[in-house]
Amino acid sequence: MADENGNRNRAAIAPGMPVRCSECEGGLNYRGLGQYVCEKCGHIEMDDYGKVRAYLEEHPGAMQRDVSIATGVPTARIRQLLLDERIEISAASGIFLNCEMCGAPLRSGVRCKECEQKYKAKIEQEKKANRVQNQISGHAATQNKGAGEMRFLK
Ligand SMILES: [Zn+2]
Ligand SMILES: [Zn+2]
DSSP states (O other): OOOHHHHHHHTTTTOOOOSTTTTOOOOEEEETTTTTTTTTTTOEEEEEHHHHHHHHHHHHTTHHHHHHHHHHOHHHHHHHHHHTOOOOOOOOGGGGGGTTTTTEEEESSSHHHHHHHHHHHHHHHHHHHHHHHHHHHHHHHHHHHHHHHHTTOO
């Protein structure tokens, strides 16, 4: 049945995708970047991606929380859009995301390039340290004893 196929296509829609024009109930045609144009009156509707993108273009540097309040798109979904890199933030709005380690502004992702390298190196080091620690545990206590007593004499 034709109806069944139609429904199947509808299931592959973007989050928050508009179905009808809010002005005249006309049908919508996708025109890219999360925007849909009404085939009757030319009014533009947006899905979640389009809303977030449009807001960021007008408010460079806006924080996720503010974008969420303004667009009605949950922060979790905004974050997901950014992580998927569906939204490439322009240099002007670079402070929208911050590196989780050093706080440097990011265009996408979770960590800046430098921290990503440090992060990987640290994980490697921790793996090695764990191996070494198992071998030297017990030594530290005997070495510190003498120095500690001297200090308290002052
Ligand atoms: Zn319309
Ligand atoms: Zn960083």
